[in-house]
Amino acid sequence: MTEYAFTHLRHVALAVPDFDKQLDFYTRQWGLSVAGTDGDTTYLAAEGSPEQYVVRIRKATDKRLDLISYGAADAAAVDTLAEKLGRGGVQLINEPGTLQTPGGGYGFRFFDNDGRTIEISADVAVRRHRKVEEGEAIPVKLSHVVVNTTDPEGTVAFYEKYFGFKVSDILMHPRMGNMMWFMRTNSFHHSMAIARGPHPALHHASFEMRGLDEYMRGTGKMLRAGVEKIWGPGRHLAGNNTFSYFLDPNGNTMEYTTELEVLDEDTWHPHLYDFSEPEVTDQWGTANAMDEFVAAKSFNDVDKGLFVAPPV
Incomplete structure (x- = not known):
């Protein structure tokens, strides 16, 4: 495993009461694109990013930070991290396995010391993305x-x-x-x-x-x-x-x-x-x-x- 356990930041997931306004804001104003929808959950991509999505929004009664997701180098690194966290007494939400979100991959979730849900994943499929052109006021x-x-x-x-x-x-x-x-x-x-x-x-x-x-x-x-x-x-x-x-x-x-x-x-x-x-x-x-x-x-x-x- 490399010195850093995480390779990069993947996405942030938010639960919000006013889902329609949130979706409109992120697409029509902020400049993200809808990458997929599953019931009350929508996945939003940045045009310049290979990540399947960079923001996930979910319709919910209570506003919350659903999770923060980071990438790992490979499946072996995911397993090593899960084992390390378990030995340290960190509460795992689930054991490593196949992810059921866009792009798939292999990963797991846990609670950090404050109780935030953190997801670690590897082998997630790369999204077809493009170069953001000069003058385009949208996130990369x-x-x-x-x-x-x-x-x-x-x-x-x-x-x-x-x-x-x-x-x-x-x-x-x-x-x-x-x-x-x-x-x-x-x-x-x-x-x-x-x-x-x-x-x-x-x-x-x-x-x-x-x-x-x-x-x-x-x-x-x-x-x-x-x-x-x-x-x-x-x-x-x-x-x-x-x-x-x-x-x-x-x-x-x-x-x-x-x-x-x-x-x-x-x-x-x-x-x-x-x-x-x-x-x-x-x-x-x-x-x-x-x-x-x-x-x-x-x-x-x-x-x-x-x-x-x-x-x-």
């Missing part, structure tokens, strides 16, 4: 997922211990201490970040655009459509990526980004950045201030799916 792929937790130190340690995630950078505040850990599972600066919050929940999911022009076109498209902007446009210091955050119809924060830093891992050393310094949160100085409004929206609602496996 899912870039990263950020989660809130009341125990970020414990969550960071969990992902380091079992999956070999590495900390790329940390955000801190002089009064509040360390607040966000950027975690990588390949050479990209982060595919996951872990934020200190009042309860476990999805902080945001981020989508990579083709380039700066397409990122700005996408940001403008959201503004013209009247989608509520939370923060941006700007460029973070940690990860050196652009950011524009918007609320989806069910109150989840979604981000357009581009140019996430690719690290030389042999020479990289994590930074401790003080995000009370304006240039840390936004190098350009073009975004609205990081304030209590931005933070409150990113806390999201209390996740009602902790330690409860999704039905799909």
